[in-house]
Amino acid sequence: MAAMPVPPSIDLAAGKSTWRGRLVAALVLGLAAVLRLWALGRDGMWSDECLTATWAQLPWRETLAAPAADNNAPHYFLLAKLSPALFGSNELTWRLLPALLGVAGVAAVWWVGRRLLSSGAGLAAAFLLAISPLHVHYSREARNYTLLVLLVLLAFAAAARVRQRGSRWDVAALALLLAAALYTHTIAAFAALGVLAAWAFFPLDRKAIGRLALATAFAGLALAPWLPQLLRQGGRSVESYSWHEGEFEREFPWQVPRSLAALSHGSLAPVRNRVADLLPQAWVATALGALLAAYAVAGRRRLADPAMPLRLIVAIVLPLLAIFVVATLGPPIYVVGRVDVFVLPFLLLLVAAGLTLLSVPARAGAAVAFAGLALLPLQVLFRLDVRSQEKLIAAMLRSERRTAEPVVATTFLPCLEFYAGVRRDEQLFAFPARPASTTSWIDRSAHPSRSWPAEAAAVVRRVQNVAATAGSSRVWVVCGRDDLGRALTGAFDRALPLLGIADLHFQDLEMRAYGVPPGAPPL
Helix, strand or coil, X not given: CCCCCCCCCCCCCCCCCCHXXXXXHHHHHHHHXXXXXXXXXXXXXXXXXXXXXXXXXXXXXXXXXXXXXXXXXXHHHHHCCHHHHHHCCCHHHHHHHHHHHHHXXXXXXXXXXXXXXXXHHHHHHHHHHHCCHHHHHHHCCCCCHHHHHHHHHHHHHHHHHHHHCCCHHHHHHHHHHHHHHHCCCCCHHHHHHHHHHHHHCCCCCHHHHHHHHHHHHHHHHHHHHHHHHHHHHHXXXXXXXXXXXXXXXXXXXXXXXXXXXXXXXXXXXXXXXXHHHCCHHHHHHHHHHHHHHHHHHHCHHHCCCCCHHHHHHHHHHHHHHHHHHHHHHCCCCCCCCCCCHHHHHHHHHHHHHHHHCCCHHHHHHHHHHHHHHHHHHHHHHHHCCCCCHHHHHHHHHHHHCCCCCCEEECCCHHHHHHHHXXXXXXXXXXXXXXXXXXXXXXXXXXXXXXXXXXXXXXHHHHHHHHHHHHCCCEEEEEEECCHHHHHHHHHHHHHCCEEEEEECCCCCEEEEEEECCCCCCCC
């Protein structure tokens, strides 16, 4: 009796491309590279990107520790030290690593798709990811999201190897990728849940579950040195996500549907966390993707591995639901368009599976439709500079400020440090104080509004001492016109003469200059 053929979805040698397929793949990768590298250093960096630069320019040990004081993990920021070390510190070099990782993600989704689905599905998924506005955006931002997407996708492929073969090397590879993802972003724990569950079932395989559990245990051992930091981050997550609490409550319970719209080709990137900000074409693209996903599920028996659409749905839906439950019961961590980005390649693989079941004309028409839906978001991304406000504010301060004149700010501290050349806790002071010099969020449980007047008075005394010691005649204040800003400026108004106010025309912010009497002794 002839041996039964092994389905391509679990035959790791399957999915070989013809020369035409490889040529198309090369063109898709070229398109991905152009969209991610074109004018990469044009826009200024916003606060989170400046925070990346701040962390990465610290000594190695301090770079390793800095993300622990925030809500992040150190892997990407250690890698980010390489580009500026080789090419200097500017917008282009800080964004080069995520851009290259974004191109690598497109190559990876092609590789994974052609092995787990088919050659055509791999090409379709790569094309869809290449033109994805959200993925292009994060590929052009000096943050760790494209690294997370790449590692989670590779972990999905490694889990397939563990289920099919289960050698010690397969288990070790999966453990390594899971650990690398967990060291990249705290949200990777939810991604790992989806990846592991996707390959444990359809059908239930006890041996595969044992191998996956072993890989998870090894990944947990690798994460052990970072576990105390994770526990501390979890303990203060309510405070660190307090900025998002109002938005989460106003948009509840529509976070998961909005994620699907934010991940679609019709959405502006990054999407704001409000339904009203989603373009109509985002919902059109979401509906088109949902139809193709449903077609993949309905026609799954025509695929090489009928279980693959179900696995992909688990990898998409389970993490999003888990994040939603945690955000509902605890800190509002569900930030649409950010914490959900790692499911994007799985969503596109599912859509690509549906595309391959269509006729050739219908397949081409759907591809053109996705490209057309992505056109406006990509045009907005390339034509509008919406990230340089912090750079412009820092440049204004730098042009007016003399060396050693102290600055107090309620916001944008990383960019003021990076662009204006002021050092935290030497010339630049946060109000209220942050939990560490390398964080940008405010622990409002430690700084309730009733404490602001006393803290503001203490800041005034401190900067007066700094100014008097350095012989400076002015103090600068950057703040909003909210209650926090009024508490700060009120304390300065009572202590020092106001020299001038500049409206920054951004987020209701202003910059003030106060005079320090000449020869004033330190307090």
